[in-house]
Amino acid sequence: MTDDVTNLVNTTSSESRFQRGKRFVPQGVNGYDENWYPICLAKEVKPGKLHGFKYLNGKVIVFRTHDGKAQVLSAYCRHLGVDLSEGSVVGSTIRCPYHHWDYDQTGQCVKTAIGAEPPPRAKLFEFPTRESFGLIWAYNGEEPGYDLPVFPVPEHELEYIVCRASEVPMDPFMLFSNTMDLQHLISLHKAKFDSLPDKFEVGERTISYSQAMSMPKLGHSTQQVTCHGTNCITLVSEVKGRETFMMSAGLAIRGPLTKTFNVSATRRTEASTCGSVLSQMRERLAIRAHIKLVDAFGKRLNAEDDPIFRTMSPRMDRLAGNADKALKTYFDFATSYPRSTIAQDLICNDYRDGAQRIEVV
Numbered sequence: 043m044t045d046d047v048t049n050l051v052n053t054t055s056s057e058s059r060f061q062r063g064k065r066f067v068p069q070g071v072n073g074y075d076e077n078w079y080p081i082c083l084a085k086e087v088k089p090g091k092l093h094g095f096k097y098l099n100g101k102v103i104v105f106r107t108h109d110g111k112a113q114v115l116s117a118y119c120r121h122l123g124v125d126l127s128e129g130s131v132v133g134s135t136i137r138c139p140y141h142h143w144d145y146d147q148t149g150q151c152v153k154t155a156i157g158a159e160p161p162p163r164a165k166l167f168e169f170p171t172r173e174s175f176g177l178i179w180a181y182n183g184e185e186p187g188y189d190l191p192v193f194p195v196p197e198h199e200l201e202y203i204v205c206r207a208s209e210v211p212m213d214p215f216m217l218f219s220n221t222m223d224l225q226h227l228i229s230l231h232k233a234k235f236d237s238l239p240d241k242f243e244v245g246e247r248t249i250s251y252s253q254a255m256s257m258p259k260l261g262h263s264t265q266q267v268t269c270h271g272t273n274c275i276t277l278v279s280e281v282k283g284r285e286t287f288m289m290s291a292g293l294a295i296r297g298p299l300t301k302t303f304n305v306s307a308t309r310r311t312e313a314s315t316c317g318s319v320l321s322q323m324r325e326r327l328a329i330r331a332h333i334k335l336v337d338a339f340g341k342r343l344n345a346e347d348d349p350i351f352r353t354m355s356p357r358m359d360r361l362a363g364n365a366d367k368a369l370k371t372y373f374d375f376a377t378s379y380p381r382s383t384i385a386q387d388l389i390c391n392d393y394r395d396g397a398q399r400i401e402v403v
């Protein structure tokens with residue numbers, strides 16, 4: 043694990059008019075950012091079934107234990123490296139399809155089919171796993187370095203929509219820079235700021251700030267913005283008289299590729315549970331219409347960004363003073379963000395993914 047990587051590369055020691063600025067170090071070099079990554083929709087993971095998903099430089103399995111709790115483990119059997127997503131759930135263990143070694147929920151091999159003692163180091167990587175807002179999340183590291191992104195209102199008090207939103211051929215840390223790219227909010231998304239935000243609370247793993255702006259279809263609002271790690275953004279605001287919560291989070295996959303998921307939410311109101319049946323129904327429909335409006339807003343931003351993202355070749359080249367102050371703050375944060383290599387050997391299939399990745403020992 044590298045705790046203190048600087049994720050920028052100097053392309054030249056002396057500045058030249060004909061060279062661009064510093065390159066960003068891609069994800070996968072020095073590991074992947076130590077983030078909570080959303081892997082899939084929680085409803086996709088059925089009890090008693092194994093599911094395989096691409097994750098960072100490789101693959102993980104996702105399943106539910108007998109108590110319904112979701113767990114994420116590295117996908118390749120510690121015996122001969124067979125993909126365990128082709129295996130099965132047997133009671134509270136998962137079984138490799140080849141020689142039927144059984145792994146418990148922590149990833150420890152506990153039994154072999156022929157009764158031989160499992161090698162003590164036959165253990166899969168056990169990712170810290172959470173289920174929240176209809177998503178399964180896994181942290182890239184042994185212990186989470188920050189709390190799972192949430193809203194300031196408990197999940198059970200919210201009505202929300204969660205969906206797969208986009209697939210973009212760039213690393214999450216670059217994709218999510220667009221939140222603090224205030225120029226593009228104005229030019230591309232037609233935002234009108236009361237004034238550009240210039241006070242940013244920068245922590246080790248989060249950035250928070252407030253912005254007052256008008257957006258097409260949503261109108262005017264003051265938003266509390268938080269970047270959680272380098273792959274998730276939450277917005278808290280009041281839109282059209284309702285508390286409104288938006289989250290976008292991205293999974294990093296080798297490519298580069300980011301799969302994003304969006305959550306759009308509002309607080310359940312008293313009027314949706316009290317009063318006449320008709321008024322309750324009306325209020326529930328209004329709540330539903332509101333989160334659909336917010337969801338459509340998020341999708342519109344994704345659709346406007348998407349073709350642009352596909353053309354970008356970003357460098358830290360010429361930022362524009364105050365207009366790019368927020369973006370510079372994000373780049374300083376993201377380029378010194380810690381990366382972890384801890385799981386990368388256990389999740390990769392280097393036999394399939396390219397012989398050049400296999401070191402001869």
Ligand code: FES
Pocket residue numbers: 119120121122123124138139140141142143
């Ligand atoms: S490869 Fe999995 S048990 Fe042998």
Ligand SMILES: [Fe+2]
Pocket residue numbers: 220226231343347
């Ligand atoms: Fe955007």
